[in-house]
Amino acid sequence: MNKPLPASAAEPGALALSAPIRASQPWRMPPLNALIGGFLLLLLLVVALLGLVWTPSDPLSLNLLARLQAPSAAHLLGTDEYGRDVLSRLMIGAHTSLWISILTVSMAIVAGTLIGLCAGFLRGWVDRCLMMINDALLAFPGILLALGLMAIIGPSLYGIVFALSLAYTPSVVRVVRGTVLSLREREFVEASRVIGNSELYTMLRHIAPNCIAPVCVLATSMFGWTILAESSLSFLGLGVPPPAATWGNMLAASRPYIATASWLGLFPGVCIALSLLAFNLSGDALRDRLDPRMRK
Amino acid sequence: MTASDALLSVENLQIRVGPDGHLAVDDLSFTIAPGEIVALVGESGSGKTMAARAAIGLLPPPLQICGGAVRFQGRDLNTMQPEELRGIRGAKIGMVFQEPMVSLNPSLTIGEQMAEGMRLHTQYSDAQIRERSLKMLGHIGIADAERCLTSYPHQFSGGMRQRIMLASVMLLRPALLIADEPTTALDCLAQLDVLKLMLELTREEGTAILFISHDLSLVARYAHKVVVMREGKAVEQGTIDRILLAPQAEYTRQLLEALPRRGELVPLPPADGPLLEVDGVCIEHPGPRSFWGRTQYKRVVHSASLTIAPGETLALVGGSGSGKTTLGRAVVGLNTPCEGAIRFQGVDILKAANRNHRLQCQMIFQDPFSSLDPRMNIGEILAEPLRHEPNMSAEQRRERVARTLIDVGLGEQYVDRFPHQLSGGQRQRVAIGRALVRHPKLVIADEPISALDMTIQKQILELFERLQAQYGFACLFISHDLAAVERIAHRVAVMSQGKVVEMGPRNEIFDNPQHPYTRKLLAAASPLEKLEGGGYRIRPSPVPVML
Numbered sequence: 001m002n003k004p005l006p007a008s009a010a011e012p013g014a015l016a017l018s019a020p021i022r023a024s025q026p027w028r029m030p031p032l033n034a035l036i037g038g039f040l041l042l043l044l045l046v047v048a049l050l051g052l053v054w055t056p057s058d059p060l061s062l063n064l065l066a067r068l069q070a071p072s073a074a075h076l077l078g079t080d081e082y083g084r085d086v087l088s089r090l091m092i093g094a095h096t097s098l099w100i101s102i103l104t105v106s107m108a109i110v111a112g113t114l115i116g117l118c119a120g121f122l123r124g125w126v127d128r129c130l131m132m133i134n135d136a137l138l139a140f141p142g143i144l145l146a147l148g149l150m151a152i153i154g155p156s157l158y159g160i161v162f163a164l165s166l167a168y169t170p171s172v173v174r175v176v177r178g179t180v181l182s183l184r185e186r187e188f189v190e191a192s193r194v195i196g197n198s199e200l201y202t203m204l205r206h207i208a209p210n211c212i213a214p215v216c217v218l219a220t221s222m223f224g225w226t227i228l229a230e231s232s233l234s235f236l237g238l239g240v241p242p243p244a245a246t247w248g249n250m251l252a253a254s255r256p257y258i259a260t261a262s263w264l265g266l267f268p269g270v271c272i273a274l275s276l277l278a279f280n281l282s283g284d285a286l287r288d289r290l291d292p293r294m295r296k
Numbered sequence: 297m298t299a300s301d302a303l304l305s306v307e308n309l310q311i312r313v314g315p316d317g318h319l320a321v322d323d324l325s326f327t328i329a330p331g332e333i334v335a336l337v338g339e340s341g342s343g344k345t346m347a348a349r350a351a352i353g354l355l356p357p358p359l360q361i362c363g364g365a366v367r368f369q370g371r372d373l374n375t376m377q378p379e380e381l382r383g384i385r386g387a388k389i390g391m392v393f394q395e396p397m398v399s400l401n402p403s404l405t406i407g408e409q410m411a412e413g414m415r416l417h418t419q420y421s422d423a424q425i426r427e428r429s430l431k432m433l434g435h436i437g438i439a440d441a442e443r444c445l446t447s448y449p450h451q452f453s454g455g456m457r458q459r460i461m462l463a464s465v466m467l468l469r470p471a472l473l474i475a476d477e478p479t480t481a482l483d484c485l486a487q488l489d490v491l492k493l494m495l496e497l498t499r500e501e502g503t504a505i506l507f508i509s510h511d512l513s514l515v516a517r518y519a520h521k522v523v524v525m526r527e528g529k530a531v532e533q534g535t536i537d538r539i540l541l542a543p544q545a546e547y548t549r550q551l552l553e554a555l556p557r558r559g560e561l562v563p564l565p566p567a568d569g570p571l572l573e574v575d576g577v578c579i580e581h582p583g584p585r586s587f588w589g590r591t592q593y594k595r596v597v598h599s600a601s602l603t604i605a606p607g608e609t610l611a612l613v614g615g616s617g618s619g620k621t622t623l624g625r626a627v628v629g630l631n632t633p634c635e636g637a638i639r640f641q642g643v644d645i646l647k648a649a650n651r652n653h654r655l656q657c658q659m660i661f662q663d664p665f666s667s668l669d670p671r672m673n674i675g676e677i678l679a680e681p682l683r684h685e686p687n688m689s690a691e692q693r694r695e696r697v698a699r700t701l702i703d704v705g706l707g708e709q710y711v712d713r714f715p716h717q718l719s720g721g722q723r724q725r726v727a728i729g730r731a732l733v734r735h736p737k738l739v740i741a742d743e744p745i746s747a748l749d750m751t752i753q754k755q756i757l758e759l760f761e762r763l764q765a766q767y768g769f770a771c772l773f774i775s776h777d778l779a780a781v782e783r784i785a786h787r788v789a790v791m792s793q794g795k796v797v798e799m800g801p802r803n804e805i806f807d808n809p810q811h812p813y814t815r816k817l818l819a820a821a822s823p824l825e826k827l828e829g830g831g832y833r834i835r836p837s838p839v840p841v842m843l
Contacts, residue, residue, distance in 0.1 A: 186666045187663055187667035188666065190659075190661065191661060191727075193629075194658060197684075206669050209671045210669070292671060292714040292716070293670060293714070
């Protein structure tokens with residue numbers, strides 16, 4: 001009776017798991033979504049950084065003699081309605097568009113997660129006040145909220161970032177709060193209290209890490225929303241002011257020429273689509289990587 | 297009996313997970329005659345539920361029948377057209393599920409749900425349907441049947457919902473009722489209630505029952521025939537008397553052996569005072585509240601008092617909703633009583649910062665699947681309580697964690713594992729380890745074995761006893777499982793509707809119960825006992841049963 005049984009002998013169903021899982025396992029091929037996502041992300045980053053120091057031609061120089069040219073050796077991706085080189089503008093725009101979306105998403109996620117954690121964990125009047133404000137913000141369409149703010153602060157890159165992150169924070173708050181509310185009823189959170197851990201420690205150590213999966217999914221889809229929202233703001237004349245290039249305003253400017261010069265809309269569109277794919281794939285890979293249940 | 301007069305005959309059934317997956321059910325054969333009660337008994341993963349689902353053509357997608365046949369009234373269900381199958385489901389074969397909390401649709405009234413089957417399978421008019429529903433509800437003991445028809449499921453308790461579920465299935469007078477662990481989620485009084493009703497209703501209609509359960513002692517009371525399953529195979533089948541008196545298969549004997557019975561207790565160390573005193577404690581739960589309104593409180597524990605001596609196991613038993621868990625949580629500090637005092641080693645735990653109590657009093661939770669943080673590995677989980685031991689070096693901590701892992705019957709190699717890589721029993725061992733790693737003086741165990749399989753339950757109880765002998769902690773063991781309580785408790789306290797109605801030494805409570813509620817509980821449990829010459833029988837109740 002006093003000799004401890006090895007559990008694997010005691011529970012036959014668990015035998016398959018008894019191979020030791022150690023840090024010294026051989027290097028394994030990362031999953032396909034991480035590979036593709038990582039490659040695309042790297043490519044985007046290189047192009048965006050390269051665009052800062054070098055472009056095939058000046059993205060701002062006008063050449064009215066060479067307007068709306070189809071892709072050729074001189075202009076690999078053609079020229080726009082003012083004769084500016086599309087490739088150069090895409091490279092410059094990559095920097096602006098990515099910078100806006102990365103900043104916006106990070107701000108919305110950080111702010112939303114903090115507020116959501118507080119609301120869900122503290123409950124009571126803190127929760128009620130926060131959620132009242134949050135729901136009021138959520139009731140406005142995000143783009144309308146951003147428009148109003150832009151009208152106050154005027155069109156500028158950081159204005160857009162601020163307005164869009166404010167518009168997207170409420171949905172993060174909702175998701176995080178919901179996750180926290182369901183997690184705090186789980187027994188491991190109670191167990192942490194019984195151990196004697198403080199509320200703050202329990203929140204940071206046990207609740208916050210378990211919110212990663214839904215937040216990851218939300219963040220990756222938010223990249224898409226911000227790139228598109230930035231283009232709608234540009235379209236309404238409240239985005240990054242011309243002549244600076246962003247993928248959004250290039251796409252918006254191509255609209256009148258869609259029938260005659262389809263490459264004008266096509267290339268920025270492809271860029272947006274590829275970057276969304278990159279963020280989605282690497283976001284999924286990140287979520288799986290951070291989840292011990294997904295590790296083989 | 298030949299296969300042709302059987303109501304349901306399962307012949308060499310094989311079920312695979314996907315076309316090339318492993319076998320979930322392998323070469324299973326049994327028959328059910330009209331009016332017969334056949335039980336499929338096995339632990340989780342034994343394939344008993346899948347076999348039953350195959351009988352109604354409801355296997356979840358990756359699973360498929362890849363050999364053998366399931367014949368209902370002589371016709372192979374496997375080759376039947378989907379429309380034909382739908383005609384049989386509900387009308388000829390009814391099914392009752394395990395979780396009454398989720399098997400009724402919360403957004404439909406009871407009346408609508410009862411009428412659903414009759415609209416589909418019978419020609420009754422709406423008035424007839426209503427009349428029959430009312431009659432059935434009256435029959436199952438619902439006082440105000442008219443109001444019940446327009447009520448929603450959440451207005452009923454778990455036991456009541458399972459009765460309603462049963463009633464709506466039996467309204468169609470099926471020839472076969474499949475009951476998949478119909479009472480596992482209920483406490484023992486509600487369990488008895490539902491099973492009695494099931495027998496009564498099926499006897500009237502001559503309905504056969506395929507009863508799926510993990511609980512051999514429960515099955516023993518009701519089934520005519522038992523099929524014991526393990527890892528997809530039937531290891532033994534026969535009449536219940538034969539199985540109980542002369543079990544053939546090793547595994548059946550193991551299952552019967554696993555049933556807890558009264559054991560020798562660890563002698564109590566001499567002590568000068570109680571370790572824990574609960575003195576006239578009342579606890580209230582906040583009820584629903586409106587946005588601005590005041591919270592309404594509902595009192596769930598009424599002036600409960602009990603004491604635990606050092607090293608003693610006090611079992612707190614009672615039906616669901618009796619307040620036993622609430623009281624246990626108050627002892628560990630998760631609830632605050634509104635009246636009364638809880639003293640740990642003579643000091644009130646509610647007095648500012650009773651650090652000693654925090655460190656010395658730990659809890660084991662019911663569900664090992666939710667009590668471990670899925671993002672922490674076992675080493676981190678076990679080391680967490682040691683954060684609050686300021687004088688330990690990292691090396692000492694590691695040693696303590698390794699020591700604890702060995703003590704709870706896992707090896708040191710488990711340090712890097714994550715909870716999802718462990719079985720339920722292993723997880724519960726980790727949870728016990730987490731409670732004991734700080735060497736507490738008092739452990740509150742809230743239904744620590746009720747989520748586990750029978751043979752694992754036995755192992756965990758044995759582990760618990762061994763650890764108690766080793767570390768000498770006292771324990772408040774909260775359970776509705778009287779067999780387990782009988783095995784390990786020194787004393788027993790019985791709770792009913794928030795009050796401690798009876799408390800005394802184990803043998804006194806089990807052999808000579810005084811309070812009517814205790815008698816009812818004991819009568820509902822009636823475990824199996826081992827006979828002198830080998831074999832088992834259902835132990836007669838010590839008191840006349842008046843239910």
